Amino acid sequence: MERRDFMKNAALTSACAAAAAMVPGVSFGRVQEAGTTDRGLKWHKAPCRFCGVGCGMLIGVASGKAIAVKGDPASSVSRGLGCVKGLHSVQMLYASDRFKQAFVKKNGQMVPVPISEALDLVASKMQETIDQYGKDSVALYGSGQWTIPDGYVASKFMKGCIGTNNLEANARLCMASAVTGFLTSFGADEPMGCYDDIEQTDTFVLWGNNMAEMHPVLFSRCLEQRRRNPGRVKIIDLTTRTTRTSRAADESFLFRPQTDLAIANAICHEIIKNGQVNAEFLSQHVNIMKGKTNIGYGLEDHFKFKDETTPIDMAAYQAFLADYTPEKVEALSGVPARDLRKLAALYGDPNRKVVSFWCMGTNQHTRGTWANNLIYNIHLLTGKISKPGNGPFSLTGQPSACGTVREVGTLTHKLPHGVVMKKKHREFAAQIWGVPVERISAKPSYHTVAMFRALDRGDIRFMWTQVTNPYQTMPKLKRYAAGAKKDGRFVVVSDVFPTPTTAVADVILPAACWIEREGLYGNSERRTQHFDQLIDPPGEAMSDTWQLIEVARRMGFTKEFPYAEETHIQEIYEEYCRHHAGLKHGLAPYDELRKYPGLIWPYVKGKETKWCYNEKYDPAVKKGSGFEFYGKGDGKAVIYARPYDPAPEEPDADYPFWLCTGRVLEHWHIGSMTQRIPVLHQAMPEAYVEVNPEDARRMGLVDGGEVRLTTRRGTIVLKAKINGRGNPVPFSVFVPFFDENKMSNDLTLDAYCPIAKQPDYKKCAVKVERV
């Protein structure tokens, strides 16, 4: 006890006695009970560990432990709010099965070893594999939970030092369609607007996005906007099953899976028909194009696809849309024509502002790029884009899917600035990295699904994963899990807890988690968020950044990784900022980021750019142009004529139901973190299958009864949930994917969007039987 505290306590005790004598009738007995103190509790800012919303949290630290969380009122994202996951997040750090030391497989057993020994082995094994099989036989697979420095070091190590493009991240499974959507429509990635749109709009259209459970804090902001503007603000839910979001929305339109493509086209059809096109905006700032059709589904190994786009005129676009009258789309989608007209009227009304939100429903889609393009079409036709309260807004699922995977570019074809295919971009990266430009390979290698197929085939022999759990999250899981266990494969896993992925590892490296190290995330609205190291990692646990640096140095790349341990995060971030310097992607300086709960890029002269491409807000836009979509050479965004295509596997006589997988509010992605938080596990202890009550009655199934789900790839048994929080339409079921004891990905299909290479976890055919 400090002297000051002692004096204070002594004063309190005597005060009690004095007060009790002075003020009869008032009890001061409570004072003596107060033996505990919060004097040591200090609050520090950090972005939430979980989803891509990027809530600003305050973490309460006392005696070297994180003991409490509250929402940061200074955060413009969450404004003091948090969801149940974020508000309990610190509890996961203290789960008993944290990895506190490294493990190495010896004679089939995982044996604890000092981390330096494990790092030696990783480096020598990586080198040995390169020597024997070539540099494209080693791969690094990371995550949208990688901090920015993790991803930057990974990119420099793999692309700049080893010279392979075998670098991918799990954001391929969640955000790739959003990226290709942005690149094809605008030539530059990430939303043009920001969350401030919520308080400035009067219409929210949610495309297959159960925001109440997946982005609860943003949904609360939408609800608050509606509460403050009764009668004017509307929340419209487009969905394939009834969810908490549907019931909280003003209207919910149920559509048949995959027909979102047709619905978006029907909206455009009506907007043009009703003369609600913003003709001036369209003529000055938009081109119309079409791409290839019959593009396949990527189901086979070595699948290749390259889109070719050609310009078309308005007449051709209108002719294309003739297939998408409300009546025709009603037949396809099941949404009544009058509701489609109502939707189109909301988008088309010149006096109404509209924000479209979407996330996995649109992105995890075998036509994900198209689905993204089609939503942009609506906003481009009406000119409702890049303006406060008006815009398409692609949400993300991971805390740094944008900041790390998309901006640092930890994908096979990407560099921190630009793509490996362009000489100019390779030269630029090589110069900052201080490596010979020839070392950066000009050829993209494997996207995620192809990478795991290559591991299965043996083309990849060494794979290191960090902050992700592919052996729970890959679709058609059985194939990929078996591949990792084959002879001659060496699997290194950096993680915090045991997972199905550490279960197949040859080396496990204990990772420092979140606030146990310094780092930066980037959220959905282009906001870069810094956090300090607040507590010590347990045992020998080490940050992913430092693990990579240690291995790189052991492989001889000491010159490329000269950072000092005490300041390496700042040094790395500042080196990374050089890749993005300029009006279009300038990042906020390190010192500023330490002061604020995040700052939005482009950060120009001490100011965030909240709405890109709009001259009023974006200093990169050519003066006098009004709007400039500067990602494209001619400054014009693109409306794409993209047709409806069926899903690769639809219900049939043998597998008569649709299967959709996804998340629940209590668990974040695979539950490795949230299941270790007692309150969340106790709220949602296991995965279940939502069954429509009519289907249940027909099958004689009761709530809680066991159900066997079988697809062409696997089978699992789950308890039925009837009239639970979600209600699927007849002949469709929903399964959350968090539960490692009920692997929903044994069922899913590894078909993907040929442009984005992102798999579709939302649609395949399944047989549903009562057990």
Place this chain on the structure above:
Amino acid sequence: MSTKQASPLTGVLILAGFVVLGMVVFFGVRARLQSGTASAEHGPSWMEHPLEPRMKKTAPPPPRTVSTPRPGAKVRTLQEFYSRRAYAGAPPIIPHAVENDGLISDGCLNCHQEGGYVPEYNAYTPITPHPEMGNCRQCHVLQVSAGLFVETEWTQPDLPPRGRQAIPGGPLEIPHSLQFRENCLACHAGPQAIIEIRSSHPERTNCLQCHVVGDNMQSFKSQIDPRVK
């Protein structure tokens, strides 16, 4: 004729009635207030709404009349309060069944906005300090299982100190943040309030006039150097 004569008399009678009624109400309330204050020595005082406004959305916010609660009704304790929270300040779990799990709020506010006696539990419903926030299930979850996924080394941290005063006899410090807990009376007054932390003077509603948040108090250091003119 008779009506004309009766009129003034009726008026006087009505007036007298009001006076008597007013006196009864005045002294009655005073007596109850006094008994409330006096009882603080032995136990806390609290307020109770005479109508038990459960399920009444239009009822006024936390009532000001002071009286005793139903005899035998369950009393909320701090121990129970903290048993429903992972740490002080964490959102409490929902300790009862919820009819419709598919809603962001299944009529939560019907009971938790104004509180009231619930015969089913023989207890008074806790009142939310932030009824304006409608997405209840964002933070408050059910507990349908008692087990753990894996063991944990997490232990509930020290609870905030209670009863701290800057000077003897001074007002108590508020030992918690006011974020989403600005309605003091929700927890500190009324029959639903936690017994150990009930206010002895709930009728004085300008709480922050005397009580300040004691969290993160730093000693004051003047930036002014008196030697510099």
